[in-house]
Amino acid sequence: MDNPRILLAEDDPNLGQxxxxxxxxxxxxxxxxxxxxxxxxxxxxxKFDICILDLMMPKKDGFQLAEEIKSIDPEIPIIFLTAxxxxxxxxxxxxxxxxxxxxxxxxxxxxxxRIKAVLKRTMSGTHSExxxxxxxxxxxxxxxxxxxxxxxxxxxxxxxxxxxLKLFVENLNQTVTRTVAxxxxxxxxSYFNARSMDVYIAKLRKYLKEEESLxxxxxxxxxxxxxxxx
Amino acid sequence: MDNPRILLAEDDPNLGQxxxxxxxxxxxxxxxxxxxxxxxxxxxxxKFDICILDLMMPKKDGFQLAEEIKSIDPEIPIIFLTAxxxxxxxxxxxxxxxxxxxxxxxxxxxxxxRIKAVLKRTMSGTHSExxxxxxxxxxxxxxxxxxxxxxxxxxxxxxxxxxxLKLFVENLNQTVTRTVAxxxxxxxxSYFNARSMDVYIAKLRKYLKEEESLxxxxxxxxxxxxxxxx
DNA sequence: ATGTCCGTTTAACCTTTTTTAACAGGTATT
DNA sequence: AATACCTGTTAAAAAAGGTTAAACGGACAT
Numbered sequence: 001m002d003n004p005r006i007l008l009a010e011d012d013p014n015l016g017q018x019x020x021x022x023x024x025x026x027x028x029x030x031x032x033x034x035x036x037x038x039x040x041x042x043x044x045x046x047k048f049d050i051c052i053l054d055l056m057m058p059k060k061d062g063f064q065l066a067e068e069i070k071s072i073d074p075e076i077p078i079i080f081l082t083a084x085x086x087x088x089x090x091x092x093x094x095x096x097x098x099x100x101x102x103x104x105x106x107x108x109x110x111x112x113x114r115i116k117a118v119l120k121r122t123m124s125g126t127h128s129e130x131x132x133x134x135x136x137x138x139x140x141x142x143x144x145x146x147x148x149x150x151x152x153x154x155x156x157x158x159x160x161x162x163x164x165l166k167l168f169v170e171n172l173n174q175t176v177t178r179t180v181a182x183x184x185x186x187x188x189x190s191y192f193n194a195r196s197m198d199v200y201i202a203k204l205r206k207y208l209k210e211e212e213s214l215x216x217x218x219x220x221x222x223x224x225x226x227x228x229x230x
Numbered sequence: 231m232d233n234p235r236i237l238l239a240e241d242d243p244n245l246g247q248x249x250x251x252x253x254x255x256x257x258x259x260x261x262x263x264x265x266x267x268x269x270x271x272x273x274x275x276x277k278f279d280i281c282i283l284d285l286m287m288p289k290k291d292g293f294q295l296a297e298e299i300k301s302i303d304p305e306i307p308i309i310f311l312t313a314x315x316x317x318x319x320x321x322x323x324x325x326x327x328x329x330x331x332x333x334x335x336x337x338x339x340x341x342x343x344r345i346k347a348v349l350k351r352t353m354s355g356t357h358s359e360x361x362x363x364x365x366x367x368x369x370x371x372x373x374x375x376x377x378x379x380x381x382x383x384x385x386x387x388x389x390x391x392x393x394x395l396k397l398f399v400e401n402l403n404q405t406v407t408r409t410v411a412x413x414x415x416x417x418x419x420s421y422f423n424a425r426s427m428d429v430y431i432a433k434l435r436k437y438l439k440e441e442e443s444l445x446x447x448x449x450x451x452x453x454x455x456x457x458x459x460x
Numbered sequence: 461a462t463g464t465c466c467g468t469t470t471a472a473c474c475t476t477t478t479t480t481a482a483c484a485g486g487t488a489t490t
Numbered sequence: 491a492a493t494a495c496c497t498g499t500t501a502a503a504a505a506a507g508g509t510t511a512a513a514c515g516g517a518c519a520t
């Protein structure tokens with residue numbers, strides 16, 4: 001499935017709107033419902049690939065809504081959004097067939113990962129990124145292909161090498177902070193991941209040696225910057 | 231500017247966290263404060279490029295916080311986040327010097343556009359950009375490359391050396407006050423940073439020795455001035 | 461299951477960058 | 491001239507980054 005459809009039920013209009021838009025940006029097709037009743041009215045079998053439901057909502061809470069949905073389509077995956085204090089209540093959540101839950105406040109990154117994980121489990125749908133070909137001096141970078149072609153031959157990039165290089169190419173001549181890179185690629189900003197990243201910086205620098213005008217500069221205390229000089 | 235720093239004051243932890251992360255991913259450097267008081271404690275002149283303040287917050291509301299911030303740095307741009315019902319109150323908002331406001335619920339894209347628009351407006355003029363490559367007598371300074379080429383070979387500049395030299399070159403023959411340099415490069419005008427800067431002045435002076443006509447003069451009690459004599 | 465391969469992480473050690481500290485000179489003010 | 495306050499210089503401590511190799515762990519083939 002190309003654009004997984006999400007039933008998003010969240011009564012806080014601020015959070016709801018932001019989540020709705022974020023999911024859209026990430027290639028999903030979310031439908032925002034502002035309470036449990038609207039969620040129940042909106043759900044139709046076959047119309048959605050996954051449901052993300054807030055627990056505390058007016059008119060009909062997340063559990064009630066989930067039960068209704070499951071009675072219509074027992075296969076559809078459900079993720080609950082829950083306050084930390086409601087953690088224990090998730091026993092009930094899993095009883096009604098929850099696939100996962102996230103405690104508020106949560107990071108969008110985490111939400112995205114959970115959604116992807118659940119979808120991967122439940123459907124064979126794959127998300128295809130835009131295949132890109134970028135020419136940087138004498139180098140040809142094909143992100144979709146994990147490959148970097150240099151005058152002395154092509155290099156097969158590993159997953160992490162590829163994601164990091166992509167991040168730099170997307171932000172050419174701009175500083176990519178360590179935090180952003182770690183969050184985007186390692187999904188966790190920790191000491192060891194930071195050191196791991198340093199190892200990958202070294203690898204990329206080695207690959208880029210063939211093109212004189214291309215350099216990864218370090219911005220001390222901030223991050224790194226891929227610069228292309230003319 | 232490279233990574234605009236944002237003071238983000240929002241008491242709703244869900245919205246706050248999501249916004250914080252979104253702004254980070256979009257290349258900003260947000261600092262999240264959970265109430266007005268924390269916002270006031272966090273703000274320091276030179277530490278931020280723009281403030282995004284929720285109006286309704288515990289301890290200190292958005293207006294109070296804005297007033298404090300403006301009394302410290304009257305130039306800093308401020309955007310308010312406000313409930314629709316509070317629209318009329320924005321008269322007061324503009325009185326305390328708001329640059330823009332957004333009514334909740336809002337779309338992240340709108341927020342992004344407003345931020346960019348405000349930054350464009352406020353940062354133009356204050357930022358005389360220099361070309362990638364500047365020739366100063368027998369020296370060639372390549373800002374983008376962190377390098378200074380002298381007759382006796384190229385010098386790789388560190389991040390701080392580079393930023394400081396850039397500031398001087400942008401203000402050739404003009405006094406750069408200590409305060410301005412500290413705010414722009416160290417993001418905090420404190421005693422120790424001032425001494426750190428002195429160390430860097432010494433380093434730059436050493437590098438510039440090769441070109442007789444180029445000197446960093448001290449303007450006592452004010453700052454420094456890079457002069458080029460013919 | 462078991463072993464091997466390969467990407468990734470962890471660890472140890474080293475280098476560079478930046479900050480802090482201490483002291484020595486200057487400059488303005490009274 | 492005495493004082494207080496800046497600035498210059500140098501060295502050290504502290505923080506951040508660079509390099510390399512071994513350990514880990516999942517995927518795959520045997």
